[in-house]
Amino acid sequence: MDFSLSPKLVDLQQRTRAFIAEQVIPLENDARQGAHGPAEELRDELVARARRAGLLTPHASPELGGMGLSHVEKAIVFEEAGYSPLGPVALNIHAPDEGNIHLMEAVATEAQKARWLQPLVAGHTRxxxxxxxxxxxxxxxxxxxxxxxxxxxxxxxxxxxxxxxxxxxxxxxxxxxxxxxxxxxxxxxxxxxxxxxxxxxxxxxxxxxxxxxxxxxxxxxxxxxxxxxxxxIGKGFRYAQVRLAPARLTHCMRWLGQARRANDVALAYVRRRQAFGKPLGEHEGVGFMLADNELDLHTSRLSIWHTAWALDQGSRGNFESSVSKVFVSEAVWRVVDRCVQMLGGQGVTSETVVMRIFRDMRAFRIYDGPSEVHRWSIARKILSEKH
Missing domain, CATH: 2.40.110.10 (Butyryl-CoA Dehydrogenase, subunit A, domain 2)
Structure with missing residues (x-):
């Protein structure tokens, strides 16, 4: 597996990072958000910004207007988009649309693609x-x-x-x-x-x-x-696997971006906040949390990239995606939990984006298969030597 990124992919990574910083993060406190997510009006504005930036629905095929990204390429771009809670909405790579687009490209008829998939890829519908x-x-x-x-x-x-x-x-x-x-x-x-x-x-x-x-x-x-x-008819469960293995992994990609954002916020805070005669980050207890965050972030990225690589090689990726889903969902949760601790009162209030990330992320250990179900599935495959 080659860990180097092509110049073209590095450029796309940097374009996405700049777009999130300049066009999306400033809208994170927009009033057009509530208990059930961003309002349609805000979503439409975010999608329009991504469309103008040439970053809308990058995972779709070029025939449908996307970039036709490989799974490894998605890992790079989706992590950058996930740096903001609104990033996946803006790029039209959020759940469930991202997984539905992948499934319909593989399974839908041409008439179904014209009627439902094309407007979905274009960001006009959900x-x-x-x-x-x-x-x-x-x-x-x-x-x-x-x-x-x-x-x-x-x-x-x-x-x-x-x-x-x-x-x-x-x-x-x-x-x-x-x-x-x-x-x-x-x-x-x-x-x-x-x-x-x-x-x-x-x-x-x-x-x-x-x-x-x-x-x-x-x-x-x-x-x-x-x-x-x-x-x-009768192949619904088979198609569910076509959808779920990559969809589990794209969840991991997006949430890794959010965990990285939380870590960046906490790191900036413990560098400048003084307590007991020195910056918080220089105290051993806080320094250990920073080190553990780096371990979890790095290992999560490696797990995601490996599973993405396996999918790009033509593997079904069911075993690998289960491993990544369990490890990454639990690792990024540990990262964000430590960030809340380092931030103290700011971590449990809306003074920073970390509280929002903390609340949003907890469900990740449940949807697309709870950790316990994936562990059970992994164990069965290990025992049967089918992985």
């Missing part, structure tokens, strides 16, 4: 991914899927309830995972403005970084034409 359900439905175990799709002539009727659906409010369309009558699973595309879809409520959550929040969706005999099946 989407959501509806899989998680209330008990006894699917959560970490997708085999528990309860939402049903029943054949009705040339159409399908979908009924069920989904929750924790990120970006649900204001999304133009949804990718819905539903169980078929034979027990298999299928993905369906559906516009969100249909009478068979109801956004019941938005859920209060620790994080507030996703436009559209996290919603509860109810499907009541939603009619979906056969032409709107995403991919093939």
């Amino acid at each position: 989407s959501c991914f509806a899989m998680t359900e209330p008990a006894p439905g699917a959560g970490a175990d997708p085999a528990m899927l309860q939402t049903m799709a029943v054949k009705d002539g040339d159409d399908y009727l979908i009924s069920g309830t989904k929750w924790f659906i990120t970006g649900a409010e204001g999304a133009r369309f949804a990718i819905i995972m539903a169980k078929m009558e034979d027990g298999s699973a299928t993905m369906f595309l559906a516009d969100m403005d249909q009478p068979g879809i109801r956004l019941e409520r938005l859920m209060d959550s620790l994080d507030a970084c996703f436009t559209g929040g996290h919603g509860v969706l109810h499907f009541d005999r939603l009619r979906v034409p056969a032409n709107d099946v995403l991919g093939e």
Whole structure:
């Protein structure tokens, strides 16, 4: 594995870093933000700025208007975008749209791409991914899927309830995972403005970084034409893996950027803040936290780059992405927690961005598979020697 970056990639890294510093960070305290994320108006402004800077949706294929970045290239750019909580929103690389774009490029028909994917890549619309359900439905175990799709002539009727659906409010369309009558699973595309879809409520959550929040969706005999099946009937679980392995990793990339930001804020503070006759950073207890942060940041980056490299070599990356998801989610949490400690009162108030990062980041150890589920999966593969 070559750790050097091409001149072209270094230029893109620096362009992204400058864009975040000059165009995005100044909007972090914009009033157009609330408990359920940035408002659509703020998102539209951020997207417009990224479009003018030539940085919008860089992971999409050049045919769709993106840069066609490799996984390793995404690791560089997404970390830079993640330096601000608003950066992924601006570049149109936030969840769930980033993963949906990747999936639809691989699976959708040309007609589906023209209808749903192209506007999504252009930043004109948003989407959501509806899989998680209330008990006894699917959560970490997708085999528990309860939402049903029943054949009705040339159409399908979908009924069920989904929750924790990120970006649900204001999304133009949804990718819905539903169980078929034979027990298999299928993905369906559906516009969100249909009478068979109801956004019941938005859920209060620790994080507030996703436009559209996290919603509860109810499907009541939603009619979906056969032409709107995403991919093939019965292959929903297989397509979920096409989406999830890279999506787990892009989460890691973005959150690494946020952890680096928190560390930079804390480092600047302990360099200038005096206590007991010298700067805080010169006290051994604080210095050890700085060292541990550097260890976690560096090792997280290596784990991300290795998994990205494996994906670029054509590997499915399921084992590697699980390893990265567990390690990085826990490592960056340790980094930000130490930053809160170093900042003291400023770490637990909105005097710095660190409190916001701390709140947003806690969910990362749960979504896209809790650490415990990934550890269980890793152990099974180790025992079976299938990794």
